[in-house]
Amino acid sequence: MIPTIFAPATAPGRGGVAIVRVSGPDAATALTSLGGRPLPEPRAAAVVRLSDPRDGEFLDQGLALWFPAPRSFTGEDVVEFHVHGGRAVVAGLIDALASLPGFRIAEPGEFSRRGFENGKFDLTAAEAIADLVDAETSAQRRQALRQMEGDLGRLYEDWRHRLMRGLAHLEADIDFPDEDLPDGVADQVRPVLEALIGELSAHLNDKHRGERLRDGIHIAIVGAPNAGKSSLLNALARREAAIVSERAGTTRDVVETHLDLGGYPVVLADTAGLREAADEIESEGIRRALDRAARADLKLAVFDAVTLPDLDAKTLAIVDDDTLVVLNKCDRAAVTLEVIGGRPVLAVSAVTGQGLPELLSALTAAVITRFEAPGVPALTRARHRTALEECRAALQRALLAPLPELAAEDVRIGIRALGRITGRVDVEDLLDVIFRDFCIGK
Numbered sequence: 293m294i295p296t297i298f299a300p301a302t303a304p305g306r307g308g309v310a311i312v313r314v315s316g317p318d319a320a321t322a323l324t325s326l327g328g329r330p331l332p333e334p335r336a337a338a339v340v341r342l343s344d345p346r347d348g349e350f351l352d353q354g355l356a357l358w359f360p361a362p363r364s365f366t367g368e369d370v371v372e373f374h375v376h377g378g379r380a381v382v383a384g385l386i387d388a389l390a391s392l393p394g395f396r397i398a399e400p401g402e403f404s405r406r407g408f409e410n411g412k413f414d415l416t417a418a419e420a421i422a423d424l425v426d427a428e429t430s431a432q433r434r435q436a437l438r439q440m441e442g443d444l445g446r447l448y449e450d451w452r453h454r455l456m457r458g459l460a461h462l463e464a465d466i467d468f469p470d471e472d473l474p475d476g477v478a479d480q481v482r483p484v485l486e487a488l489i490g491e492l493s494a495h496l497n498d499k500h501r502g503e504r505l506r507d508g509i510h511i512a513i514v515g516a517p518n519a520g521k522s523s524l525l526n527a528l529a530r531r532e533a534a535i536v537s538e539r540a541g542t543t544r545d546v547v548e549t550h551l552d553l554g555g556y557p558v559v560l561a562d563t564a565g566l567r568e569a570a571d572e573i574e575s576e577g578i579r580r581a582l583d584r585a586a587r588a589d590l591k592l593a594v595f596d597a598v599t600l601p602d603l604d605a606k607t608l609a610i611v612d613d614d615t616l617v618v619l620n621k622c623d624r625a626a627v628t629l630e631v632i633g634g635r636p637v638l639a640v641s642a643v644t645g646q647g648l649p650e651l652l653s654a655l656t657a658a659v660i661t662r663f664e665a666p667g668v669p670a671l672t673r674a675r676h677r678t679a680l681e682e683c684r685a686a687l688q689r690a691l692l693a694p695l696p697e698l699a700a701e702d703v704r705i706g707i708r709a710l711g712r713i714t715g716r717v718d719v720e721d722l723l724d725v726i727f728r729d730f731c732i733g734k
């Protein structure tokens with residue numbers, strides 16, 4: 293017997309309203325026994341006076357919604373109680389529900405899991421629900437919503453169906469060599485595999501755009517000691533996140549701060565000044581700085597306007613296409629350079645704030661051009677990436693396979709890898725395609 297599960301759907305603590313969700317075969321009982329009334333109209337809010345069925349103690353007056361299966365989030369019978377959002381109210385309701393036979397508190401993600409198991413949505417959409425709940429910026433929200441609406445799931449399902457048709461052709465070739473099938477089935481498969489390998493590669497080769505959007509885009513501030521890196525971090529973050537001092541070599545550890553740039557989540561990192569280290573600790577700090585610069589999506593290379601025309605060679609060596617060049621302390625020296633290391637110079641003062649709005653817009657623009665690709669759903673999870681790489685490798689093997697049997701086995705591996713992403717790994721699907729495409733033996 294499937295247990296009926298329940299849990300608060302709203303965050304713990306005080307609030308205007310708290311929602312407690314119930315799902316399972318006995319969900320209706322929760323409403324009738326606690327609410328002391330017959331079931332209301334489906335999907336219409338009804339006023340309920342809730343009391344504990346054990347002793348009749350009044351718990352709260354609230355609203356109840358009744359969603360009979362299968363038209364609910366989980367695909368099961370679902371009841372939602374909207375009550376006053378106090379801890380004691382919710383605790384009393386939870387306690388009363390727990391006393392009902394066959395009821396237990398839900399495990400994390402269990403409502404979504406039941407929804408997936410009842411075919412309400414695929415795994416990518418379930419993951420998107422989690423992302424949407426975690427979304428902190430508008431771009432994160434947009435990506436999660438697109439994925440929840442099925443953009444990514446549809447892309448992977450389309451690929452999987454194309455592969456299944458390819459496999460059906462291969463299998464027909466193997467199983468029914470004497471049947472009256474069209475010629476050259478194997479030749480029909482090759483272009484299908486080649487096209488898919490191309491599409492998989494384009495999707496995989498996206499600079500981790502979607503994954504970055506979930507985790508945050510990494511920007512590293514690098515430069516010589518005392519160039520004003522920590523001052524710049526503090527100015528951009530509008531808080532004293534890093535220690536600033538006139539002593540060269542102040543920053544040792546990487547200091548991170550989180551920003552929202554144009555709706556994109558950004559992890560901005562301040563690092564140790566680059567120079568010949570004076571001691572072991574500084575040398576470790578510089579190693580971390582270089583490591584961070586190498587792994588960053590974007591870099592801010594900070595030069596000191598006071599020391600012009602000398603440019604720090606260690607910082608110059610880091611400048612590349614993913615770098616914004618910043619000339620700091622322009623309150624103290626006239627800016628005479630427009631280009632450094634082939635990149636346009638952004639003149640700023642971390643102290644007076646001069647040039648910072650321009651730096652912020654340049655940074656935001658750089659972030660947007662690197663990570664926005666309208667219309668095309670992005671790969672969002674390492675789990676998907678692993679499966680897609682496995683699929684591509686299998687298809688590449690299939691192209692080289694000397695026998696159709698071996699090619700078919702590799703294509704099957706590719707199909708299973710794609711099926712794992714959406715959670716659709718049903719062999720019945722494959723039979724459907726075989727019978728629909730060939731109608732052998734009727």
Ligand SMILES: Nc1nc2c(ncn2[C@@H]2O[C@H](COP(=O)(O)OP(=O)(O)OP(=O)(O)O)[C@@H](O)[C@H]2O)c(=O)[nH]1
Pocket residue numbers: 515516517518519520521522523524535536537538539540541542543544563564565566620621622623624640641642643644
């Ligand atoms: N006038 C002026 N002084 C600045 C500016 N930016 C930083 N400073 C000063 O320069 C000194 C060094 O600043 P920091 O921010 O500690 O420099 P840093 O690059 O982080 O230095 P390390 O952590 O030692 O590598 C401090 O005394 C700051 O007040 C600026 O734009 N104008």
Ligand SMILES: [K+]
Pocket residue numbers: 517518536537538539540541542543
């Ligand atoms: K310093």
Ligand SMILES: [Mg+2]
Pocket residue numbers: 521522523534535536542543562563565
């Ligand atoms: Mg510093």
